[in-house]
Amino acid sequence: MKRILRKYTFPGLKRWLFFTIIGLVAISFGLALVFKAHPVTRIAQFIWASLSFVADHVPPTISGIVAISIGLSLLIFSFFKSNKQVLTLVAPDESSLFETLDRAHMENKGLKIVAIGGGTGLSNMLRGLKSYTSNITAVVTVADDGGSSGRLRASLDIVPPGDIRNCIAALAYDDEVITQLFQYRFDDEAPQDLQHHSFGNLFLTALVELGGSKNMADAVTHACKILKARGRVLPISNEAMNLIAQMEDGRIIEGESKIPKANGSIKKLYCKEPIPEILPSVLTAIAEAEIIIIGPGSLYTSILPNLIFPKLIDAISKSNATKIYVCNVMTQPGETSGYSVSDHVRAIESHIQGTGSKKIQLTDVIDYVIVNNAMPFKKQLDKYKADGQYPVELDHTELKNMGLKIFPTNLLQKGNLVRHNPNKLARAVVDIFEKESKRKKIFL
Numbered sequence: 001m002k003r004i005l006r007k008y009t010f011p012g013l014k015r016w017l018f019f020t021i022i023g024l025v026a027i028s029f030g031l032a033l034v035f036k037a038h039p040v041t042r043i044a045q046f047i048w049a050s051l052s053f054v055a056d057h058v059p060p061t062i063s064g065i066v067a068i069s070i071g072l073s074l075l076i077f078s079f080f081k082s083n084k085q086v087l088t089l090v091a092p093d094e095s096s097l098f099e100t101l102d103r104a105h106m107e108n109k110g111l112k113i114v115a116i117g118g119g120t121g122l123s124n125m126l127r128g129l130k131s132y133t134s135n136i137t138a139v140v141t142v143a144d145d146g147g148s149s150g151r152l153r154a155s156l157d158i159v160p161p162g163d164i165r166n167c168i169a170a171l172a173y174d175d176e177v178i179t180q181l182f183q184y185r186f187d188d189e190a191p192q193d194l195q196h197h198s199f200g201n202l203f204l205t206a207l208v209e210l211g212g213s214k215n216m217a218d219a220v221t222h223a224c225k226i227l228k229a230r231g232r233v234l235p236i237s238n239e240a241m242n243l244i245a246q247m248e249d250g251r252i253i254e255g256e257s258k259i260p261k262a263n264g265s266i267k268k269l270y271c272k273e274p275i276p277e278i279l280p281s282v283l284t285a286i287a288e289a290e291i292i293i294i295g296p297g298s299l300y301t302s303i304l305p306n307l308i309f310p311k312l313i314d315a316i317s318k319s320n321a322t323k324i325y326v327c328n329v330m331t332q333p334g335e336t337s338g339y340s341v342s343d344h345v346r347a348i349e350s351h352i353q354g355t356g357s358k359k360i361q362l363t364d365v366i367d368y369v370i371v372n373n374a375m376p377f378k379k380q381l382d383k384y385k386a387d388g389q390y391p392v393e394l395d396h397t398e399l400k401n402m403g404l405k406i407f408p409t410n411l412l413q414k415g416n417l418v419r420h421n422p423n424k425l426a427r428a429v430v431d432i433f434e435k436e437s438k439r440k441k442i443f444l
Helices: 002-008 013-035 045-057 061-091 095-105 119-129 147-156 163-171 177-183 200-213 216-226 281-287 297-306 310-318 341-352 378-386 396-401 422-444
Strands: 113-117 134-139 234-236 242-245 253-254 266-271 289-293 322-326 366-374 405-409
Touching: 013 061, 113 119, 113 297, 119 134, 119 297, 119 422, 134 163, 134 281, 147 200, 163 177, 163 200, 163 216, 163 234, 177 297, 200 216, 216 234, 216 266, 234 281, 242 297, 253 422, 266 297, 266 341, 289 422, 297 310, 297 341, 322 341, 322 405, 322 422, 341 366, 341 396, 366 422, 396 405, 405 422
Parallel strands: 113 134, 113 289, 134 234, 289 322, 322 366, 366 405
Antiparallel strands: 242 253, 242 266
């Protein structure tokens, strides 16, 4: 009985639909009074009697306007209430139904961008790019073997989830609570098995285990849907890779997390055989891309691990996209100490040559180099100097001799850390694309 009463007392959305109907009826009566029209079908006599009384004692124009106003008020009131009710059910985190519909319409719209890398550099850039397009594909390294990711990789034989997690959180559609939860890390007071694990890493691991096939790509797809990511994240492979660095002094260092700690100059980076199979969807994304971005991020442990995949280099070289390398703002101890911008680029050049099925030139993979040209504050420089980090020197002549175009601009973010500002960096990427598009139209 209670359910029957609830059904016919217009709970929730039904109540506002009822008000919508009443509003439409009121507007119809008002229009009938204003234009002195007679309805085709007469409703209950007492309603018409009431209207006749109003019409006889109140001028038709005034009574009609009042009726229309009441009807419009009810319509507006019911619209916003029903809007809120729908959002509560299907999109509780949105501020309006129009915003929800707009977001749905924008899915897979905008510039097709592929961003390749890992670490904090890539995820930081994605935060800016998602303001310009929802058609982003982040291709993430699978070489991490340290921290929470390394522990999960070793114990469960899965692709390390850490860099992937950061990128998913960066692309999440302004859901602060869920993003914070995804990035939450258990501290020393947690049970030993949970200590220093990120919730997002555990979440992705659970999705992989539920799939039953160790398929991280499928797990990431589900996670992107849950967090309403403006774009998608793809591990470069469904298999973890083992990095090996050959040092200038002849040492061989195995393991991504051990390479920066070796305290030496890196001569060559390669993967322990066999090289994992690249994800086909990565190659498809590159073939369809309008912009391909390499970096920013740790050169030898976030960027180059992706570029030693022969099929990836082949795909980039064949692409007609605008190809951009984003250089780091500061050098990194154990990887790029003393490096200028051209040194970063040369490291990329030395690793891509001979990697693909044909002879690959640097200009087949990079068109533009985005470089920060603003100097951090002295206080910041002193802090970084203590850690052996310095601003990356911009050597224009060397880069131009390599056949590359340079895009120098102020990319610094406010705060204590010397990092790229996500919005400035994204704007620089879009400016380059627009510039290239105009240039290509001139030559067509």
